[in-house]
Amino acid sequence: MLTAVRRAGRGMHWYLKQLTGEAKWDDYLDRCRSERLPPVSRREFERHRAEHNENTPGSRCC
Amino acid sequence: MSTVTSPPPRTRGTTTPRSKLVWAAVAAVGAVCWTVLALSRGEEVSALWILFAALASYAIAYRFYARFIAYRVLEVDDTRATPAEKLDNGRDFDVTDRRVLFGHHFAAIAGAGPLVGPVLAAQMGYLPGTIWIIVGVIFAGAVQDMVVLFFSMRRNGKSLGQMVREEIGTIGGIAALIAVFAIMIIILAVLALVVVNALAESPWGVFSIALTIPIALFMGFYLRYLRPGRVMEATAVGVALLLLAIIGGGYVEQMGLDDSLTLSKESLVIALVVYGFVASILPVWMLLTPRDYLSTFMKIGVIVLLAVGLVIARPVLQNEAVTDFAIDGNGPVFAGKLFPFVFITIACGALSGFHALIASGTTPKMVAKESHVRMIGYGGMLMESFVAISALIAACVIDQGLYFAMNSPAGATGGDPAAAAEFIRGLGFTISPADLTQAAASVQEQSLISRTGGAPTLAFGMSLIFTDAFGGGLAAFWYHFAIMFEALFILTAVDAGTRVGRFMLQDTIGNVWPRYADLSWKPASWSASAVVVGLWGYMLYVGVTDPLGGINQLFPLFGISNQLLAAIALCLCVTLMFKHGKAKWVWVPGIALAWDLTTTMTASWQKVFSGDPKIGYFEQRSVYQSALDDGKLLPPATTTDQMHQIITNSTTNGVLQALFALLTLIVVASAIPVWVKAAKRGGLPTTEAPYEPSRLVAPSDFFATKEEKAAVREYEESQRELAGSGGR
Numbered sequence: 178m179l180t181a182v183r184r185a186g187r188g189m190h191w192y193l194k195q196l197t198g199e200a201k202w203d204d205y206l207d208r209c210r211s212e213r214l215p216p217v218s219r220r221e222f223e224r225h226r227a228e229h230n231e232n233t234p235g236s237r238c239c
Numbered sequence: 240m241s242t243v244t245s246p247p248p249r250t251r252g253t254t255t256p257r258s259k260l261v262w263a264a265v266a267a268v269g270a271v272c273w274t275v276l277a278l279s280r281g282e283e284v285s286a287l288w289i290l291f292a293a294l295a296s297y298a299i300a301y302r303f304y305a306r307f308i309a310y311r312v313l314e315v316d317d318t319r320a321t322p323a324e325k326l327d328n329g330r331d332f333d334v335t336d337r338r339v340l341f342g343h344h345f346a347a348i349a350g351a352g353p354l355v356g357p358v359l360a361a362q363m364g365y366l367p368g369t370i371w372i373i374v375g376v377i378f379a380g381a382v383q384d385m386v387v388l389f390f391s392m393r394r395n396g397k398s399l400g401q402m403v404r405e406e407i408g409t410i411g412g413i414a415a416l417i418a419v420f421a422i423m424i425i426i427l428a429v430l431a432l433v434v435v436n437a438l439a440e441s442p443w444g445v446f447s448i449a450l451t452i453p454i455a456l457f458m459g460f461y462l463r464y465l466r467p468g469r470v471m472e473a474t475a476v477g478v479a480l481l482l483l484a485i486i487g488g489g490y491v492e493q494m495g496l497d498d499s500l501t502l503s504k505e506s507l508v509i510a511l512v513v514y515g516f517v518a519s520i521l522p523v524w525m526l527l528t529p530r531d532y533l534s535t536f537m538k539i540g541v542i543v544l545l546a547v548g549l550v551i552a553r554p555v556l557q558n559e560a561v562t563d564f565a566i567d568g569n570g571p572v573f574a575g576k577l578f579p580f581v582f583i584t585i586a587c588g589a590l591s592g593f594h595a596l597i598a599s600g601t602t603p604k605m606v607a608k609e610s611h612v613r614m615i616g617y618g619g620m621l622m623e624s625f626v627a628i629s630a631l632i633a634a635c636v637i638d639q640g641l642y643f644a645m646n647s648p649a650g651a652t653g654g655d656p657a658a659a660a661e662f663i664r665g666l667g668f669t670i671s672p673a674d675l676t677q678a679a680a681s682v683q684e685q686s687l688i689s690r691t692g693g694a695p696t697l698a699f700g701m702s703l704i705f706t707d708a709f710g711g712g713l714a715a716f717w718y719h720f721a722i723m724f725e726a727l728f729i730l731t732a733v734d735a736g737t738r739v740g741r742f743m744l745q746d747t748i749g750n751v752w753p754r755y756a757d758l759s760w761k762p763a764s765w766s767a768s769a770v771v772v773g774l775w776g777y778m779l780y781v782g783v784t785d786p787l788g789g790i791n792q793l794f795p796l797f798g799i800s801n802q803l804l805a806a807i808a809l810c811l812c813v814t815l816m817f818k819h820g821k822a823k824w825v826w827v828p829g830i831a832l833a834w835d836l837t838t839t840m841t842a843s844w845q846k847v848f849s850g851d852p853k854i855g856y857f858e859q860r861s862v863y864q865s866a867l868d869d870g871k872l873l874p875p876a877t878t879t880d881q882m883h884q885i886i887t888n889s890t891t892n893g894v895l896q897a898l899f900a901l902l903t904l905i906v907v908a909s910a911i912p913v914w915v916k917a918a919k920r921g922g923l924p925t926t927e928a929p930y931e932p933s934r935l936v937a938p939s940d941f942f943a944t945k946e947e948k949a950a951v952r953e954y955e956e957s958q959r960e961l962a963g964s965g966g967r
Binding site for chain 2: 192193194195196197198199201202204205211219220222223224226227229230231232233237238
């Protein structure tokens with residue numbers, strides 16, 4: 178029972194992290210590690226993403 | 240090479256006895272619910288019959304029809320690499336987990352549309368709306384979303400306009416482009432009108448909605464400077480502040496703010512136009528992105544809450560299955576008979592052309608596997624349809640006297656309780672003036688009379704359901720919670736829509752004057768924003784000041800234009816079926832297109848040519864014009880200025896209506912020769928991107944099967960090995 182709840186909680190956390198795009202940073206760190214490149218700071222990374230969003234507005238429907 | 244692919248789809252004959260039993264049970268539940276809905280007349284009908292009829296129908300449609308479309312009609316191929324896999328750049332092209340993309344796509348398609356339309360359509364009874372929402376989504380709306388998503392994905396994520404131009408022709412493409420832009424303006428104006436009508440004379444509402452701006456700004460700065468990237472943290476704080484803002488609104492009187500926050504519709508229009516302009520030129524991280532997080536979370540939260548609330552409260556429907564207004568076409572909420580007007584009043588939730596823009600925009604660039612178009616395109620739209628059903632129920636559980644008092648235009652109700660009660664009696668319902676005042680007091684509003692636009696009605700229905708389900712006498716809180724929830728994502732749509740409109744305008748003008756297309760050139764972006772805001776602001780002003788009532792005048796225009804956009808999208812789908820040599824499956828998008836064209840063209844015809852001044856815009860114009868020529872005033876106009884206003888507005892609406900229909904007909908007419916040619920030759924070359932093999936492994940449906948899980952594990956291991964050895 179408790180493990181099931183914990184698993185559901187972990188799943189929820191994973192899902193929200195993915196949905197909000199927070200996980201992009203982790204993905205980026207993973208990629209840097211596997212390609213042996215030094216990662217930029219998180220601030221810089223997020224700036225980059227925000228700049229990209231600037232010119233690609235996700236349209237929202239009615 | 241690790242080309243482990245997901246197991247092939249199970250085809251006929253391999254269904255287990257257990258799953259046969261389960262599906263038989265689902266079908267039985269659906270059949271019972273539909274039978275009850277069809278046979279109950281004049282007795283108490285529980286709203287749960289509608290809810291479960293919907294759920295059972297969705298499940299069956301998803302399992303059988305959507306699967307058939309995916310594997311037999313479209314022939315999705317999981318050995319083929321999707322654009323996300325081929326062109327992966329970690330930004331727009333980005334392999335995304337299917338369940339996460341489902342969330343993104345749903346958040347993008349679901350807004351205020353599926354909440355407002357069903358509320359207005361409740362004037363015709365609960366049955367027409369229920370049938371159209373459920374049958375429409377299964378055979379039209381979800382099909383459109385899925386097929387457009389598939390074809391766009393096969394073309395590396397091309398937009399709807401681009402595909403129409405390349406696959407149908409330049410003329411059709413230009414018509415589609417103009418239609419998309421014009422329709423967007425109308426949609427923004429009508430959505431903004433819904434917010435204005437919900438917030439006018441409501442200090443509590445204005446207080447909490449206004450606070451969403453500083454809250455979003457705070458989140459924006461938090462994510463930019465304080466703790467970059469910690470979205471969940473910032474959103475949690477944001478949602479908590481949002482709830483405080485709603486609670487705080489209840490104390491505006493004690494704070495002495497009620498006078499300064501009681502705004503007229505006209506001042507709200509100015510506020511919204513200024514807001515729309517500023518928001519569309521600010522950097523997105525400041526306002527748009529954080530607001531989007533808030534509205535996504537509110538959206539999902541409220542939908543879950545509403546579904547749970549409905550099951551606990553088990554409310555009883557208060558209206559008839561089919562009202563006389565549906566047959567006679569003389570309802571006060573909007574004029575026109577069941578056919579065709581129920582099909583254009585309920586747009587989002589059953590069929591929405593706007594979705595085609597999203598299904599051919601960001602989503603196709605993120606799909607991991609071709610088979611995912613079924614759960615994302617079809618499944619996402621089923622979810623939106625469920626929202627529409629919930630909204631319909633919320634509107635149908637309200638006392639009918641109150642429903643019509645809230646939704647009839649001010650010109651009819653007179654605006655005060657005694658006159659409204661008299662008007663309602665004329666309609667054949669009873670509600671006392673004291674009851675009207677009492678209903679408003681119960682949610683701490685000054686008045687509920689003629690609060691048109693759907694949002695207040697939905698909020699009232701939701702507050703009834705939540706109060707019943709969760710107790711605690713919090714009706715006023717729930718009412719304003721629901722208003723906030725709607726206003727929040729309408730404002731997000733206004734932000735994003737203005738920005739999208741601005742980009743379209745800059746791009747189009749950029750064809751003649753290249754510098755104008757530079758998105759970072761301030762004179763271009765500011766002037767383009769101003770034009771877009773000016774256009775929807777004008778339509779909004781028309782709606783707000785219309786003596787005949789803005790919603791009943793503009794909402795049909797909104798619904799028809801959205802459905803005409805769907806006609807353009809479905810026409811593209813039909814064209815591509817022919818060009819891909821799939822003429823035998825052309826009926827799949829074909830029946831949706833035929834039905835959509837029948838209803839919207841009939842509705843357009845009536846709105847333009849009807850001799851009934853309540854329906855036909857030009858007849859309306861000439862009736863008021865000739866009265867004015869004779870020096871007479873026709874109600875509800877009380878001054879010559881209002882007479883002039885009605886004449887101008889009717890003309891504008893009529894011209895727009897005719898224009899939309901004409902543009903759609905141009906697209907269809909330019910597609911027909913392509914159909915004929917393609918059918919004759921058994922297909923034509925298309926712009927589909929060539930086949931490239933996929934290396935990725937991912938399950939194809941919401942829940943992974945045992946074999947799929949094993950295949951994914953095997954694939955992940957091989958990837959790790961590759962990373963371990965190949966990095967050096």
